[in-house]
Amino acid sequence: MGKFDGVLLASDFDNTLLYTADALRTGAPLPPLPEENRRALAYFIAQGGRFAVATGRALPAFLLHAGDVPMNAPGVVCNGAAIYDFEKGEYLETAVLDASARQRGQAALDRFPGVAVEAYHLDNVVHVVRPNDISRQHERMTKAALTEAPSLLETPLPLAKLLFEADHETLEQVLTFLQDQGWAEDYELIFSVSHLLEMTTRGASKGGMIRRLAKRLGISMDHVYCAGDEANDLSMLRVAAEGFAPANASPAVRASGVTVVRDVQEGAIAEVIEILDRKYS
Numbered sequence: 071m072g073k074f075d076g077v078l079l080a081s082d083f084d085n086t087l088l089y090t091a092d093a094l095r096t097g098a099p100l101p102p103l104p105e106e107n108r109r110a111l112a113y114f115i116a117q118g119g120r121f122a123v124a125t126g127r128a129l130p131a132f133l134l135h136a137g138d139v140p141m142n143a144p145g146v147v148c149n150g151a152a153i154y155d156f157e158k159g160e161y162l163e164t165a166v167l168d169a170s171a172r173q174r175g176q177a178a179l180d181r182f183p184g185v186a187v188e189a190y191h192l193d194n195v196v197h198v199v200r201p202n203d204i205s206r207q208h209e210r211m212t213k214a215a216l217t218e219a220p221s222l223l224e225t226p227l228p229l230a231k232l233l234f235e236a237d238h239e240t241l242e243q244v245l246t247f248l249q250d251q252g253w254a255e256d257y258e259l260i261f262s263v264s265h266l267l268e269m270t271t272r273g274a275s276k277g278g279m280i281r282r283l284a285k286r287l288g289i290s291m292d293h294v295y296c297a298g299d300e301a302n303d304l305s306m307l308r309v310a311a312e313g314f315a316p317a318n319a320s321p322a323v324r325a326s327g328v329t330v331v332r333d334v335q336e337g338a339i340a341e342v343i344e345i346l347d348r349k350y351s
Contacts (some may be wrong), residue, residue, distance in 0.1 A: 277305030
């Protein structure tokens, strides 16, 4: 029996567990996982805790790094569209977009010519329509190859997520367009960073999937803790018994009532585990 038996800790990957901002900007290789985080996670797991990654990345973009992350629970991928068991190599739960999402997404592309969209297929293929500089930058950072399609209407189903890519002002207009058509109520529409607007089916959020994961693991939500840095993490930070954010988190996240810990580059998750160590002493 360990002190963390019956405890689940879920962390966002990019800029919470691992600093990736420079790699996204420059195309440089990702740095290694901070050694403080690695040691702390090994201790947490050895003491019976369950650790999961909850990422907005498509599965192929995270699989490249999954082997370097100490984790002993299935993870949340595609910003809450699926739970994936890395040990078994299979999806446990999915919440995919309906077929009309392709038509609606394409209508947004037709309205805003400078916008690109990535379409995340559950068969681990990421399609892209009208790729732009942000798409190529994203591809270089994630190392997940993009398969170009002439139209969203020609991307195969099932799709877990659409990711609109443009400058923030344009994406705000895309969001308003989707709302004005009366379509927004069918989806989760959230900025993961300023130049990426995520679209998943209604209820497919990190928070919703963390609830499902905790239920699968038989863990009470009173003992579920989450860490994240951007707006797409807020849903899981709110459902957690306590939410944590690294010091580099967006102002909206830091102001959301979470416990702010040290910067991602200084081992933010290690400090989260230090706090839990005192809590469960």
